[in-house]
Amino acid sequence: MRRITFRSGLRWKLSAAIALVSALVALALSLVVHNAARGTMWDSSREVQDERLQYASRIYHSTGQVPFGAKINDPELPRQLAKAVADGRRASYLVERPDGVPVVWAAEPLAGDRVLSLRTRFTDRYEVLRGLDRALLLGSMSVVLGSSLLGVLVGGQLSRRLRKAADAAGEVARGDTEVRVRDTIGGGRVRVRDETDELADAVDGMADALQARLEAERRVTADIAHELRTPVTGLLTAAELLPEGRPTELVRNRAQALRQLVEDVLEVARLDGARERAELQEVVLGEFVRRRVTAVAPEASVRVVASANPATVTTDPRRLERILGNLLANAARHGSPPVAVVVDGRRIRVRDHGPGFPEQLLADGLSRFRTGSSDRSTPGHGLGLTIADGQARVLGARLTFRNVGPDEPGETRESGATAAEPGAGTGAVAVLWLPESPPGGPVTG
Incomplete structure (x- = not known):
């Protein structure tokens, strides 16, 4: 079974975690406050109802009249309250109706097995409790939203620093030894060291x-x-x-x-040593390549793609000639004729019709003293392409390698160093991509 994975940034993970914790804390606090307020209000309602009953009892015993809507022997008297009154006690009882409004009863025994009771709906207390619930809900949502924004800010800053550290480490892995993670992630005036700084120090070390x-x-x-x-x-x-x-x-x-x-x-x-510097000159690329290829490998064919304005590049002719010589020498040693050189704009393509580049080279990149042949009598030491790639870096250029199939002309499709394509094995293609802007260095005429 294929495992499905999802990629999520640290910013959103941290924000989600903070929002979840904030929501749980807000929910717990809201429940505690709601239950405490509810219990306090219900107890207060019962006390108020008990005081009203006492006042109504005094009026009844003085005047014989039943005030405040009180009743004697009310048939709707709750069974629990009736049992308490039967024991000779004054008591109160609260009933929560389906609509949420509490109904509070209070009752006391009278002479002759009679019961004086009072029933009241405390709508005002219910409205107060509803208002409190709304306030708790709005407060909880504000807390969750605020904590989420804080998580986004904190997580975003941490994520940016980690991404910068990863990019800087990637540049170091690609050979830029001057890059330092500590300088890349930066920092403000007030520096509070965290795990990112420790990671930067470790990578820099x-x-x-x-x-x-x-x-x-x-x-x-x-x-x-x-x-x-x-x-x-x-x-x-x-x-x-x-x-x-x-x-x-x-x-x-x-x-x-x-x-x-x-x-x-x-x-x-x-x-x-990364101390080599290019001595730049302006050259017409097509004419330059044609002359150098004719001198180094006269058996190779050269084709310059026609254009209204021939490409003029600023480069180091000596290093460019070295790259061309090594690519042609590699094609002559390990490939088969015919060898074709095509100049298209700023791109120089060298193709032979041999067995192609080794799959290990396409997969892992260049390796010194690896010729791609098990025959030790084969001339060469496996340094030609390595030198060509190093000289290309000095020029600010890019050198890529691939193989082409038997029916593929290979002149319109170019890519980086990828694995051999289906049908590969009838040709190796090396492509030099010269930059549009020249590398740092003096330009001579």
């Missing part, structure tokens, strides 16, 4: 620790690669002095591959 660890690893990687540069250069020089032959060719190839690996590792370390 974790981000600082991770940044320090990553920076230490980056420095170690850069130092190792830098230290390898000299011996690798010496190895290449020595290989050039060897006599020609198959062994010499193998040594030279391996030494050259090692040198390329060292250079790639150094470039990745520099990109990880």
